[in-house]
Amino acid sequence: MNAAGFASLPDLAVRTLGGSVVAASDESFADKENLLNPWAPAFQPQTFGTKGQEYDGWETARRRPGEDGALGHDWAIVRLGLPGVIRGVVIDTAWFKGNFPPYASVEACGVDGHPSPAELAAADWTEIVPPSPLGGDAAHAFEAGAARRFTHVRLNIFPDGGVARLRVHGDVVPDPRLLAGLTVDLAALENGARVIGCSDMFYSVPDNMLFPGTARNQAEGWETARRRGPGNDWAIIRLAAPGVVRLAEFDTTHLKFNAPGHVSLSGIDARTGDLDDPGAWRELLGRTRVQPDGRHRVRLDTAPDAPREITHARLDIHPDGGLTRLRLLGDLTAAGERLLTDRWNELTPAGTGHRAPPRPA
Ligand SMILES: NC(=O)NC(NC(N)=O)C(=O)[O-]
Secondary structure (H helix, E strand, O other), X not given: OOHHHHOOOOEOOOHHHOOEEEEEOOOOXXXXXXXXXXXXXXXXXXXXOOOOEOOOOEEOOXXXXXXXXXXXOEEEEEEEEEEEEEEEXXXXXXXXXXXXXXXXXXXXXXXXXXXXXXXXXXXXOEEEEEEEEOOOOOEEEEEOOOOOOEEEEEEEEEOOOEEOEEEEEEEEOOOHHHOOOOEEEOOOHHHOOEXXXXXXXXXXXXXXXXXXXXXXXXXXXXXXOOOOOOOOEEEEEEEEEEEEEEEEEEXXXXXXXXXXXXXXXXXXXXXXXXXXXXXXXXXXXXXXXXXXXXXXXXXOOOOOOOOOEEEEEEEEEEOOOEEOEEEEEEEEOHHHHHHHHHHHHHHOOOOOOOOOOOOOO
């Protein structure tokens, strides 16, 4: 997968998906936490504080050789908000022009639970980006290929300097022990769901609807252009795993003059039906009126005689607009639990401190 390909995958490290910087060797000039800011790096010239020019990034002091003559290097350890398989990394030195590091590398590890910085230092790290040259004021994309579930990454810079952002794109691999037997959001990015197709993403991408928490403005949701022709906008969501959706939440918060008039929802089991065959989709919720700027929770009909196991859901918004959040609360089926467990086991090598979850019958 090339950079353009992996950059459309979720950023497993971004703060709005739960990422954090747990430790760094140094942050004398600018805070390590800036590495994971969701916004594009900003810069204002001549904003000198007591320690130097202020940068929207992570910046370390200029290193000097120690008594032994060694220069050493700086590093920062990031806890991924969403553990998963890393497909590519972007090291962005935006605005660092005379103070970027000339080389960087990235390592990753998978550790169960909530390890301390000391426990992470002793973890088994795998190099996913070898030491590579960097330029100033530029985003550098590196593919990463290890077919393993990682929970943390370590950015190494040689010998020192500033990095504006670290983006870690990949496929979310949720921990089945946290989902099995519970009613969960089958459309949540953090549970492994994703939007795999949509009619329009002129203003913002539809995966935004699947972020945790509430949106702070309409840019943090999905918004389409004004539709001038016939038809309506839509998005198809691949659920976290096969499951039964029992309650849908359509959130138009912050969409005050651009909310859809109506929404509808349908589902398909892609193991037996073709996503491209309109006849294979079953209605889950007929055309339902929505209001601007608010949450709409709708209980779906899950009568015992209505077989509702689906792998994908289709959201239709009539005629256009967007949603800031979409929640599809429901239960994994036994097949869904098995699938998640098998995937987790396959991508989590033994001996990394992970407990293998029981595989449902
Ligand atoms: N934050 C800084 O002031 N950094 C540096 N200096 C300037 N002017 O940016 C540097 O690396 O010495």
